[in-house]
Structures are given as structure tokens and as C-alpha cells.
Amino acid sequence: MAPGPSLIQFWQTDLTRKTFLGCLEKDELRSLRLVCHEFAVQASPFLFAEIAVQFRSSTLTRPSRVAALERIGHHVKSLTFKIPHSQETFLPPLLDPVTGAEQTFVYEPHVHPPATGPARLSVPKYGSWEMTDMLVKQYPPLFHAATNIPSFIHAFTIMYNLEKLRITCEGQARAHRYRRSVVDYALISLRVAIEQSPLKSLRTLSLLPIHPGALLYLRPNMGFGASPASRKRWSQIRKLVIHMDSFPYIRGHPMDHLKLLHSYLQSFPGVKRFSFRWVGKKGPCPLSLATEPCLVGSTKTPSQACPKRCTLPMKPLRLRNLQYMELENAILDASQISSFILDHRHTIREFDFEDVVLRSGTWDDALAPLTRISGNDSWKGKQEETMEVPIILSPTNVDQKQIQRVIREEQRRKERLDRPRESPSNVARTRPKKLDLLWGGSDQLKRLLHTSMLSWRPPRPMGDFETFPRLIHPVRL
Structure with missing residues (x-):
């Protein structure tokens, strides 16, 4: 069966043919060389490169x-x-x-x-x-x-x-x-x-x-x-x-x-x-x-073995x-x-x-x-900001949707609490809520911490030697 006109046009175009052969694996190139003499001639430069x-x-x-x-x-x-x-x-x-x-x-x-x-x-x-x-x-x-x-x-x-x-x-x-x-x-x-x-x-x-x-x-x-x-x-x-x-x-x-x-x-x-x-x-x-x-x-x-050494x-x-x-x-x-x-x-x-x-x-x-x-x-480049933290909490095996919902709720509460107040009575009324929020006032945050869905990872110890800082690596002039 003679090849179709589209295949002939594709194969006779140098750019498409070389791009196609460059994407094939060596095993496929070996099999392609066995098809006919024309395929063997075109596939050899890619197979033996x-x-x-x-x-x-x-x-x-x-x-x-x-x-x-x-x-x-x-x-x-x-x-x-x-x-x-x-x-x-x-x-x-x-x-x-x-x-x-x-x-x-x-x-x-x-x-x-x-x-x-x-x-x-x-x-x-x-x-x-x-x-x-x-x-x-x-x-x-x-x-x-x-x-x-x-x-x-x-x-x-x-x-x-x-x-x-x-x-x-x-x-x-x-x-x-x-x-x-x-x-x-x-x-x-x-x-x-x-x-x-x-x-x-x-x-x-x-x-x-x-x-x-x-x-x-x-x-x-x-x-x-x-x-x-x-x-x-x-x-x-x-x-x-x-x-x-x-x-x-x-x-x-x-x-x-x-x-x-x-x-x-x-x-x-x-x-x-x-x-x-x-x-x-x-x-x-x-x-x-x-x-x-x-x-x-x-x-x-000079060395004792070769006293005349340069x-x-x-x-x-x-x-x-x-x-x-x-x-x-x-x-x-x-x-x-x-x-x-x-x-x-x-x-x-x-x-x-x-x-x-x-x-x-x-x-x-x-x-x-x-x-x-x-x-x-x-x-x-951009300097990294560091701070001392006694513990580091990172979520493991937690429903990501639940975490995102809790984070959004806490951000909305924080925005409401950070708004400027018109009278001292408003400030006095919101301050207990803020303390209650930070120390476990939210029931969802209590459940999240109580179910041990957050794991503690100790801080990574520093080495004895000062190594090359990653924030300036590599350096381009």
C-alpha cells in the first residue's frame, strides 16, 4: 500500500521530519530503521549521535x-x-x-x-x-x-x-x-x-x-x-x-x-x-x-628526597x-x-x-x-526575614478545605477587630473577644488542635561550619 500524500509531505519537510525523529527513543529508532532504506538513512544520525x-x-x-x-x-x-x-x-x-x-x-x-x-x-x-x-x-x-x-x-x-x-x-x-x-x-x-x-x-x-x-x-x-x-x-x-x-x-x-x-x-x-x-x-x-x-x-x-627540585x-x-x-x-x-x-x-x-x-x-x-x-x-537579591518561633505547626493529613475555611474565618474576625473604634466602650467590648480568640475561644480551632491534626516539627539544627547562603546562590553579575 502506497503512503498517503500527507505522510509524504510530512516526511519530505526537513523541519517536521527532524523534530519527529528527535522525539523518538533509541528503541523506536532501531525499529524505524528496519522499515525501509529511506527511514534507515534519515534515522541513523539521531540513533548514532x-x-x-x-x-x-x-x-x-x-x-x-x-x-x-x-x-x-x-x-x-x-x-x-x-x-x-x-x-x-x-x-x-x-x-x-x-x-x-x-x-x-x-x-x-x-x-x-x-x-x-x-x-x-x-x-x-x-x-x-x-x-x-x-x-x-x-x-x-x-x-x-x-x-x-x-x-x-x-x-x-x-x-x-x-x-x-x-x-x-x-x-x-x-x-x-x-x-x-x-x-x-x-x-x-x-x-x-x-x-x-x-x-x-x-x-x-x-x-x-x-x-x-x-x-x-x-x-x-x-x-x-x-x-x-x-x-x-x-x-x-x-x-x-x-x-x-x-x-x-x-x-x-x-x-x-x-x-x-x-x-x-x-x-x-x-x-x-x-x-x-x-x-x-x-x-x-x-x-x-x-x-x-x-x-x-x-x-x-626543598624536599629531602629531591634536594635539587625546583x-x-x-x-x-x-x-x-x-x-x-x-x-x-x-x-x-x-x-x-x-x-x-x-x-x-x-x-x-x-x-x-x-x-x-x-x-x-x-x-x-x-x-x-x-x-x-x-x-x-x-x-x-531579596533578603529573607527570620524570627524565633518556639514551635512550628504544619498540617499533616488534614482536610485542606476545612483548613482554608478556618483561615478565612479567622482573617475576617481579625479584620473586624483591627478596624478603628469610635468610642472607648467599643474597644473595651472587643478586647475580651480578641483574647478569647487567641487562646481557644473558637470551637473549630479547638477541635482542629484537639484531634492532633497538626504535627510538631523541631527546628533544624545549625551546622558547625558556615556554609554558602542560598539567598545569593547562584550569583549573576
Whole structure:
């Protein structure tokens, strides 16, 4: 049966067709693609606009998967790359098969694919033939897939319309924070592939969540396999979202993860929206690490382990195009917030502090620059009026019509009682009625209170720390 003229006209109109396809779920789009070739062609851009990849040993090398990606790769706009920490990603110590001594493996990424034919056998993949033989025999196939950088480059070259990239590598144990795993090698290959591929539309990067050591392998400056043009790709990012596992930053403990974070954020000069959250315990503000007390004290004296280590103070981080900033689960000083506002006063439009605790100072001190910038306190908005009440009554399981009727009657009585009286006798006559009304003169109010239809809720206790007030959150300049 041929389709009707109305359906043909509807389907041939680009606006109506795209609006209809954009409202369908993925299951419905899959079924629609099976109807005919025309439906399959029009539904594919909406069905494959967002994909998620769980990295395995054959994800980027199996011929069938690569062929399928070549057919749909140009439709991909958002990619979620998942490689969680697990037993498969754990790498044991590399041991010599003869002596049993532990061997040190120095990784050197190979960006270009190996040559085919006899020349391929003359170049070992991991530096030497002995090291290559040990790695092939002792490390799992997932490791060799993670170090196959040409396969990553080929996959991202196919997805040349990519706009959003999300990297997820959760589940790292605390005991493995200083150990390199398969996840770290995969992040190196992923970063090199992004820098080598023609991803001119990439604007959003989300790291949800990541472990602190991941920034060492994602950092384009002086990283594994980095080139002078590595920062060009990351300068395109306009929206950056990071959820990082918390790490102890007490004085006397290693602070390398904070220094890596400070260096990593310098790779995004064009970011306009920045969101950061500590997963677990509270941590410092990533944009104020140059003034963090634990880092300022560590740069004055050299470490005993590295006496020749550079002790120069870190340069303050400033994102010149930042318009929106969100910080969650952090602890910092009021002076750090005020410095942040002053440094970004020409570009910042909105900032949001969620579950932030002030280590010193008050929120009035932290947000004082807003008053100086605007010239008044209008940015605070409408102030909330508060008063001390011994108990708070709130209706629960009560007929709303009965409550509204009682309230209307009491309001009418109050209006009559508040009217100006012409003689003292009228005032004397109405005063007992008013007292009788307030202390139970109304039979309906007696019944309402006697039947326990109102429940008492204790006042909410205040916390030990002064948190960000909701009446000025978020702030728009």
C-alpha cells in the first residue's frame, strides 16, 4: 500500500521530519530503521549521535566493529569512553624469566602503525626484543590493546564530527594510586589519538570520574607522546567538567596530584564553563592552588628526597574566557574566593558553590568584591526575614478545605477587630473577644488542635561550619 500524500509531505519537510525523529527513543529508532532504506538513512544520525564504548581487548581492532564504525562514525556527536579499574586492568610486576628479578619498563609510545612484511619484524614494539617477549608473555591482551595507538587514531579519525567527549575510569583502589595500570596506558593512547585526529568540532570534555594520576597521562604538556602541536586541540575546549577522587593533601604528604591538576588546567585557555567536584572528602579549589597553604609551604624548602627540585612558587591560574564556574565539595578560604572574583570580574557571569566550607573568614568577606564591583548590595537579591518561633505547626493529613475555611474565618474576625473604634466602650467590648480568640475561644480551632491534626516539627539544627547562603546562590553579575 502506497503512503498517503500527507505522510509524504510530512516526511519530505526537513523541519517536521527532524523534530519527529528527535522525539523518538533509541528503541523506536532501531525499529524505524528496519522499515525501509529511506527511514534507515534519515534515522541513523539521531540513533548514532550518542554512543558509549566499553574498552576491551578487541573493541578497536575487530574487523567487524571497525567496519561498523566506518559506516556510522560520521554521525557520532557525543562519545562516552569507559574503562573502569578492575582485576583485568591491574598489572603485576614485570619479572625476568631467568633470574626472577623485577624489570623496569620504560614506555615509549609508537604513533605510527608498524610496517608490514619483513621490516615489521626488525622493529620491536616495546624497545627491545627481550622486553617485548616478557610483556607479551606476562601482561594480558588488554594491555597490548591499550598501547595500540594507531587503532585509537583510526577510530577517532572516523568520528570527525565529534563534539562531546566523556571519559570514565572509576573504581581505583587507594592502594593502587601509585601503580600504573592498563587504564593509564589507554589514556595515553586516547590523548594522542585526539591530538592526531581532525576533531575540529570538539568543544566539551568531561572526566566523570577520574583518579588523580590520570592527569599525568592526559596532560599535553611534556606528556607521553606529546608534540609541540598537542595543545592546539585542547585549546578548542569551551566546557570542562571534572569529577576527581579526593586525595590527602595534608602538609608532609606528597602534593604531586595537586600540582598536576594545576598544570593540567593551564592547557584549556579557551574554556568558558568549568565545573569541578571532589568525590569523597573535601579538597581545595582547583583555581586557587597557587595560594593553597599546603603548597605554598612546600615550595619554600626543598624536599629531602629531591634536594635539587625546583622550589619556585606556582603561577596563579586565570582562565581569561571563563563565564560560568561551579565548585562542589570543597574547602577553602574567604580570601581565595574574593581573589577569584577579582581576577575574573571582566568575564565571569555566574558561579555556584555547592557543599563548600570556609576554612577562614565569612561569606560576607568572600563576596565583598561583588559589592565593590556593582556599587551596592543589589546582587544579594531579596533578603529573607527570620524570627524565633518556639514551635512550628504544619498540617499533616488534614482536610485542606476545612483548613482554608478556618483561615478565612479567622482573617475576617481579625479584620473586624483591627478596624478603628469610635468610642472607648467599643474597644473595651472587643478586647475580651480578641483574647478569647487567641487562646481557644473558637470551637473549630479547638477541635482542629484537639484531634492532633497538626504535627510538631523541631527546628533544624545549625551546622558547625558556615556554609554558602542560598539567598545569593547562584550569583549573576
